[in-house]
Amino acid sequence: MTLLLSALQSPTGPAASREAVRFGDLSLTYGELAAASTALAARIADAGRVAVWATPTPETVIAVVAALRAGVPAVPLNPRTGERELAHILADSEPTAVLAGPDDALPPALGKLRRVTADARAFERTDGHPAVEADPEDPALIVYTSGTTGPPKGAVLPRRAIASSLDALEDAWAWTGEDVLVHALPLFHVHGLILGVLGPLRRGGSLRHLGRFSAEGVARELGSGGTMLFGVPTMYHRLAEVLDGPAGAAGRQALTQALTGARLLVSGSAALPVHDHERIAAATGRRVIERYGMTETLMNTGIRADGVPRPGTVGPPLAGVELRLVEEDGTVLDGPEAIGEIQVRGPNLFTGYLNRPDATAAAHTADGWFRTGDVGTVDADGYVTIVGRKATDLIKSGGYKIGAGEIENVLLAHPGVREAAVTGEEDPDLGERVVAWVVAADPGSPPSAEELADHVAGQLAPHKRPRTVHFLDALPRNDLGKIMKRSLHVR
Template identity: 80%
Template sequence: MSLLPALQDPAGSPATREAVRFGEQSLGYGRLAAAADALATRIAQAGRVAVWATPAPETVVAVVAALRAGVPAVPLNPKTGERELAHIVSDSAPSTVLAAAGDVLPPALASLTRVDVDTAAAPQPSDASFPEPSPESPALIVYTSGTTGPPKGAVLPRRAIAATLDALEDAWQWTGDDVLVHALPLFHVHGLILGILGPLRRGGSVRHLGRFSTEGVARELESGGTMLFGVPTMYHRIAEALADPTASVGLTKALAGARLLVSGSAALPVHDHERIAAATGRRVIERYGMTETLMNTGVRADGEPRPGTVGGPLRGVELRLVEEDGSALTDPASIGEIQVRGPNLFTGYLNRPDATAAALTADGWFRTGDMATLDPDGYVRIVGRKATDLIKSGGYKIGAGEIENALLDHPGVREAAVTGEPDPDLGERIVAWVVPADPGSPPPAEELAGHVAAQLSPHKRPRTVRYLDALPRNDLGKIMKRSLHG
């Protein structure tokens, strides 16, 4: 089966059916297929191409063209700094960069052949013929954030993309009738694979907001959108907007009418879950994935939306929790590292066999570095990253996530992050980083510690509280805890 069957044969649905829309710019399936095929013919011998991944229809045409031609594509974040961008270009060695005609490209791309993407091709029968590549052939090379060194290129085969999107079709009852709304960046798995290739694989459509706004969400959901994809920062802003009864009528109605509200890329605080549900009657569901594994778990459309969980393993995905020594966890209610195995996995890190070997067990399980517990019915509760969110204090293993949720329940807290710092007595002490709701009158540290102790247990209370104007976040809204220092 083709990775994008509706574009392989756009006659399978009306050629004028909208495939993607960015503001006033819209491409139907016929026009997208014609533009992609014309570009695919030009790059068929390129070897590997970089894509200047702006939130624009040119990015969609470029990626689809690369997939049609069987040429691996390297999506580039336009906000990447020169040093990091130079590393990605040197490591992935593309011959060509695909960009919109008006894009100004940085010096790090000067050595590449530039091809401007034309989206104006008229729908017409195409003589272009592109054999379907092997399922194991690389489709995308997506660079990870590189928290402990330069970013690594995760090689994602066509097999993994198809497996993940088909598992989500099953879990979310995703069809060609769905219209997806999102404002996620197109250089990463969430926005590009789930948010663009997902609708195109189903023969549905996607409306990209370009830049997130609650007004844009309300407008597109009220005018036919059925699904919304977002990250916790976006849903937090939605929850804040819903709290204003004079300004939220349209937003409340739009969200209430959506078929599915999905959050990912980081944990959505329980407090925001509850605020959105109370205002709209609709629950946000979560899913869990990584660049290297694509999607691992998800709350099903016909399942129970349970705040604080990311559902159970998706179809075809095996998941287990292990102890620090790699042995299987005997008590699923205790904290262990998530390992996954299945057709959704990457084939390895480009040019890094050492890193690939370190990431996989001898029997093919991927070490995610994420810590979790399992509910009795298999729902996964992620407590955080092994490196930054697992705190060993006073003989206890403590997940930062549950303390963050407890802090967010305090009316004086707008944002919160929890880390561990060395302590001569406890091993590690719990540190809370708090953005107060009222900067002029932050809640006292003793009050916050008591609040957490009352909700959880005394050994989980923060021993130190530090106040900030804002938490450091990356492009996907994830808190960058490595930037938090005393």
């Protein structure tokens, strides 16, 4: 098979001196990353399985690349994971070593593992850069899910799935080795690590990681040669807030110019509100495009670089991916009015949950489709719109199926609303009633619940109006900026 990261195999000449990754003032060329990862790969070749203390640093890149080159499955660990969850992940995945930076302070739970240091400043240089000729089905990464319905499950991602998704994005986004990607995403999940690190390295391009997200950092890196920006909705919302600031505000002009000059602005991991789409487009003339993926499936759909951007949609299926909508009884749905669970099939899928054959079987249909648990629609052009999660975002009220996402977008378009989330609650008459959770733009003078309910009813339909509105100081979010709806309940 083609090596997963062939650009790192034997870089020489100009290829060796091209910048591969940059974190602040520390950068590694392809030659340096190849040498550092080769030296580390030799030290873990017999490890069986390794954990990676996935800080936003070049050491994490070296560690993951070394594991891939050694043919050793890597388990990225979120440094902010709590003691109980970390203990579960370690017991489940059974790594024999942990790869970490020289200055990383590791928690006691990792104390029993052999520590292998990845160092971006001091590493052994070698003449050869061998890599294991691994089978496409061999596990590359074991990435743990968020655990919203129980303890986190380890999704086993084969090399085939990573290569398939990254190559499909190459096709969709015209992604080349000339692209310079800018992002500030964590490196322990699919978005930040596979798309944000392995994506540029597979293309032979460059990554500039901000370490910590800031509008100033985005403006600086995009304005000095960056061509692509990856972010989550929270990040784009903050950029939109700067763009909406008063004329002459610090950083507004620089950010506007930087975003205008970027080749591609991509948002993922959650839906980007239409209101933020429009604010960014109005200020820069550029449209943010969205894609849709999961830990278990990597990338499923995406707006193409040469396609028509449609705010609120995540584009058509990527090359090689099949997608269908299914009713609760298993009936396959069709037509632009259909709303159902999204199921996918293709080379982008994981091989299963580690040590969980029961969960793996339950996640698939008899004919091999993966049950995403997401609910959506597909228009006549094949563009997919995500309504939300089947468990939390599909509200059945008065005989209607209501998607929380469309109500949230309407609420966010109200000038008195800064943030909004919509859930369903049991109702003796309707079955479920629509409930809105709102952060007011002006907490001292929030819009009334009746005003917001009428706003939704006037824009959508009377049966979609919130029956209850709760005002909060902030919405609960996870590390990716996703709203944790299971945490929204009346106390």
